[in-house]
Amino acid sequence: MDVHGDVQHLVLETSRLLLRRYKQEDAEFIFQVVSQRKIAETTIMIPHPYPRQTVDWWINYVDGNFDEGKAYELGLFRKDSPNNYVGNCGLISVSKEHNNGELGFFIHPEYWNTGLATEACQALIDFGFMNLGLERIHGRCMSKNIGSKRVMEKSGLVVEGLARNEVLKWGKYEDVCHLGIIRSEWLNSKS
Template identity: 45%
Template sequence: MLLETNRLLLKSYDHTLAEQVFHVVQQQAIAHTLMHLPHPYPRNFVERWITYVKESYEQGTAYELAIFLKETEQYIGNCGLVSVTKAHKKAEIGYFIDVHHWGKGYATEACQEVLAFGFTTLHLNRISGRCMTRNPASRNVLEKIGMTFEGRHRQEFMKNNLYEDIDYLAILANDYFTKR
């Protein structure tokens, strides 16, 4: 699978990307912003994660894509739809970007393309996103792609022995197509 934006290529994962993925996911700042990413990130987890991503894609339960800079073909992160539920036509968007590329709009650009894929190709009705409340940059990405804040779940998740509040946002197909 391949999606393309002005500056990015979003491609299906394969095991040849393992070292590049490890270089990004081992960054402490990334682990600090993601609910399920441990730090330090064990190298052997990368191969298993790529296998899981490929199997999920084949089953149609997730569509996670590797993000590359179009100009240099450098791997800079991940963006995709997870928890795809075809019976209810819904999914959750998720993403991370190499810390060396934060603040350049890449997450927003990738998420916009994945959102379009979800609504126009998969014909989803609802795409949600969530982030730790203490991560306003991630919430900003979700709002930039048109998602509406739906609520905050207080102390919903524990990360590094601390309870985290989680913000929930979403966009419906009707809202997406109306705003285009």
């Protein structure tokens, strides 16, 4: 993974992806992805239906958090087709007090199971430990979200526990799997 620019103008580069900060012009492309039921049904936070104007609000929210160092969410674009938005990956919250961050991600269904989420997560994890100096990165997914759990495990996170009935999604309580990686494990994986 290569890091270009300072944090304010951050671009991460992996073998197939450019991960960059959002612009208002991305709104329509983001909407095409987040408005899909397939994206909402396994995520804890994304509603369905997804109002179009919420995307505009979300871009501002992500941008403000980025500037304040509270979160680092990036848009994913294919290097061979840079206008092609393929999803989102980021440290969706960063605690300066505890020096940790939470990972979050989604990928356009057209590209599922081609390794893009794992490639993006690995880049964000490297960025979190290397550039932000974090001690811990964690993530969570509904236990039925096998793909998301697998992405996090392939990225080096280990299962730390299962929180039963942690979220109420569409009228049903769901168990949530918690995963994490600490700095020493990340360093070992690099040696």
